[in-house]
Amino acid sequence: MTTIIKNARIYTSAEGCPQADCLVFDGKRIGFVGAAADVDMEKYGDAKIYDVGGRTVLPGIIDSHIHPGWVAKSLWHVRLPWTEDVDELLAFIKKYGEEHPKEECPFLYFEYYPTSMFDEKGPTKELLDTAISDRPVHCQDFGEHLCWVNSKMLELLEVDKDTPDPGPLETFVRDDEGNPTGWIREMAWYKFVDNMYKALGWQPPEELNxxxxxxxxxxxxxxxxxxxxxxxxxxxxxxxxxxxxxxxxxxxxxxxxxxxxxxxxxxxxxxxxxxxxxxxxxxxxxxxxxxxxxxxxxxxxxxxxxxxxxxxxxxxxxxxxxxxxxxxxxxxxxxxxxxxxxxxxxxxxxxxxxxxxxxxxxxxxxxxxxxxxxxxxxxxxxxxxxxxxxxxxxxxxxxxxxxxxxxxxxxxxxxxxxxxxxxxxxxxxxxxxxxxxxxxxxxxxxxxxxxxxxxxxxxxxxxxxxxxxxxxxxxxxxxxxxxxxxxxxxxxxxxxxxxxxxxxxxxxxxxxxxxxxxxxxxxxxxxxxxxxxxxxxxxxxxxxxxxxxxxxxxxxxx
Structure with missing residues (x-):
């Protein structure tokens, strides 16, 4: 079936012919782009003709870097209130934990805390323990390249001062004695996540299909x-x-x-x-x-x-x-x-x-x-x-x-x-x-x-x-x-x-x-x-x- 779009403001993105007012396509492919006056309407006698009333037509948009897998896997995460006040953030986390006991939610994944909430030294596991200490807790920073975890999560990950960092970018921030502080760069924690899930006897709802x-x-x-x-x-x-x-x-x-x-x-x-x-x-x-x-x-x-x-x-x-x-x-x-x-x-x-x-x-x-x-x-x-x-x-x-x-x-x-x-x-x-x-x-x-x-x-x-x-x-x-x-x-x-x-x-x-x-x-x-x-x-x-x-x-x- 031939389709004609006319009375349009068409931005073509093409060199030499950036604009047009009429476009014809037959099946999947375009057959004409230009001025309506140049279209032989008799040639397309049975075409569907759409007058779009001067609206703008653009090429289909291309998003050349996006993450469908990550988006789908994130749907179970818990959204944090947007605040720069760490006490307000901790109060929310504590209340959420009280309302959702560990039998219901063995692992809590919160997003996001503002990256600006902490300086270059980052937060500590002890601070997060004040909100929840009975199960692993993960808080993702807004930039998606840092996270803050509690002591229980490090314990179940089986990460301590003797655990080597997975790589130069994926690291556990450490204190002067080499102990992980609870602040983690990139996905270093994910290298050990099977240890935690095995200990919990649980898997998150992250199926990709x-x-x-x-x-x-x-x-x-x-x-x-x-x-x-x-x-x-x-x-x-x-x-x-x-x-x-x-x-x-x-x-x-x-x-x-x-x-x-x-x-x-x-x-x-x-x-x-x-x-x-x-x-x-x-x-x-x-x-x-x-x-x-x-x-x-x-x-x-x-x-x-x-x-x-x-x-x-x-x-x-x-x-x-x-x-x-x-x-x-x-x-x-x-x-x-x-x-x-x-x-x-x-x-x-x-x-x-x-x-x-x-x-x-x-x-x-x-x-x-x-x-x-x-x-x-x-x-x-x-x-x-x-x-x-x-x-x-x-x-x-x-x-x-x-x-x-x-x-x-x-x-x-x-x-x-x-x-x-x-x-x-x-x-x-x-x-x-x-x-x-x-x-x-x-x-x-x-x-x-x-x-x-x-x-x-x-x-x-x-x-x-x-x-x-x-x-x-x-x-x-x-x-x-x-x-x-x-x-x-x-x-x-x-x-x-x-x-x-x-x-x-x-x-x-x-x-x-x-x-x-x-x-x-x-x-x-x-x-x-x-x-x-x-x-x-x-x-x-x-x-x-x-x-x-x-x-x-x-x-x-x-």
Whole structure:
């Protein structure tokens, strides 16, 4: 069946023809984009014709870094009240424990406490024991890279002063005698979680299957997100569940999966796992072709890789998973295997190491006469030394930024480790864009708590204004609650390009999606307000009236 959309304000994201007022698609593919006056209506005599009344049509949105597995696994977590008062927080935890005895809830997982609630020394297990001591308790920090646990949890994990840290990023903060304090960086605790569950004779409701993940994918439909990259595949059950959704026609999104590795030593093993997933689960909508690495931690927790010493801890430059030579080896192997690599990095030293490694790996490929096919993506890049801003364009590195972080979401916590001058240089992407780099956008949401913030127009508003409507900075210190610097605001054309064609390029789907052009998939959304003519502070209020996926209306109506 042929469908014609006319009387529309169509933003195509295509070079040479950025706007149109009429679009025709037949089945899954677009057959015409341009002026209605140029359409031979007799040729489409039996077509369905929709007059959309001047509404705006955009390419389907691409979220190129999001975590369906983590979101689905988080649904049983207990939400904490948002407060900077530790006594109020502890009172809530204590009351919740009294109302839900350990026979009902053997393990309590709370989220979130503000990262700014504690200084660089962090909280202690003894403090949390004052609220609940009869069972394990876990409190996750707002940045999702630190947690606070009680004595009972450390006991059941079987973690003490003789327990080695799992890695340079995954560590147990310790006192002068080496005893764990109860503050944990990254997922160090998870390496020992089977000990705790065995002792409890209990497992949390964290099954990943088609049923438990369907609400996540329903949310993407509502938002007009028609393609996505998974930050990494949590386990076999997750990718199997996504595959099952697709086989019954309930996966209305193009899904790109990543497999996580930790170092060069385990990379070959993880590549073998990726090949297994490719063989079992590749479909028209599912592809898996990317390796994922966490190179450093977060700026708010002090374990990012920094070019500068921590202001209160001379000699501490943060943590990094590997140095340039090992990372270049990883990239060389990915290139040889025809795979892409997606790297979490937030610190300026991590960014420099990443760029140096790409340069080294590309040089090695040239010297061997091998083509360079690996597509490196650097995710987050929160602080970059000015001298490195031009390197992504020079080296063909994709930069992925989570737009809703652009305001006050993470507050001033990084100033526990950085100078204010460096803090003000965070989240700067316009210099990279001006140098010719390809920037694409995402949400990187990891729990149901924040899933609503994956709404693309919410992210666009925060990036365009540098103001977080939910977590504004102190207006007395920062006029209008705007996160410095004003020059870092992103324009609507940049944002729409990053959420569409640039995202498609990162995921190697640019020939099929990302722009509304003849021959590409009929994946598009109709919105009730033109983002080019909507005040930046109102972008989040734009509504998605209809979503078209593979040529079918899957949400709303035209």
């Amino acid at each position: 088609a049923e438990t993940m369907k609400s996540f994918f329903d949310f993407l439909e509502e938002c007009g997100i028609t393609a996505m990259a998974d930050g990494f595949i949590e386990n076999d059950d997750q990718i199997r569940g996504i595959y099952e959704l697709d086989k019954v026609g309930k996966l209305n999104v193009y899904y790109d999966g990543m497999v996580r590795f930790w170092n060069y030593e385990d990379l070959s093993e993880k590549i073998a796992k990726l090949r297994e997933y490719q063989k079992l689960y590749t479909t028209d909508h599912i592809k898996i072709n990317t390796m994922k690495l966490f190179l450093d931690g977060t700026n708010e927790s002090g374990n990012s890789a920094s070019l500068h010493e921590h202001i209160h801890d001379p000699g501490n430059f943060g943590e990094i998973m590997m140095e340039t030579e090992e990372l270049a080896q990883c990239m060389e192997l990915c290139n040889k295997e025809g795979l892409d690599i997606h790297i979490h990095m937030v610190g300026d030293r991590a960014f420099r190491v990443g760029c140096d490694a790409v340069e080294m790996a590309q040089k090695a490929a040239r010297e061997k006469g091998e083509p360079w096919v690996c597509r490196p993506t650097f995710a987050h890049c929160e602080v970059v030394d000015p001298s490195d801003m031009g390197r992504p364009a020079q080296l063909g590195i994709f930069i992925n930024w989570s737009c809703h972080w652009s305001g006050g979401y993470f507050g001033e916590e990084a100033m526990n480790y950085y100078t204010e001058e460096k803090w003000r240089r965070m989240y700067q992407f316009n210099p990279m864009i001006e140098s010719g780099a390809t920037i694409d956008f995402s949400s990187d949401v990891v729990t149901g708590y924040e899933l609503h913030r994956a709404y693309p127009f919410f992210g666009m508003q925060v990036a365009a204004t540098r103001v977080d409507p939910e977590f504004p900075l102190d207006p007395e210190q920062y006029p209008g609650s705007m996160r410095p610097e004003e020059s870092a605001k992103l324009s609507v054309p940049v944002l729409l390009k990053g959420y569409t064609i640039n995202g498609a390029k990162q995921l190697r789907w640019q020939d099929d999606m990302g722009s509304l052009e003849v021959g590409k998939l009929a994946n598009m959304i109709v919105v009730d307000s033109d983002p080019f003519h909507t005040p930046a502070e109102q972008l989040k209020d734009i509504n998605v009236d209809a979503v078209i996926f593979d040529g079918k209306i899957i949400k709303g109506s035209l």
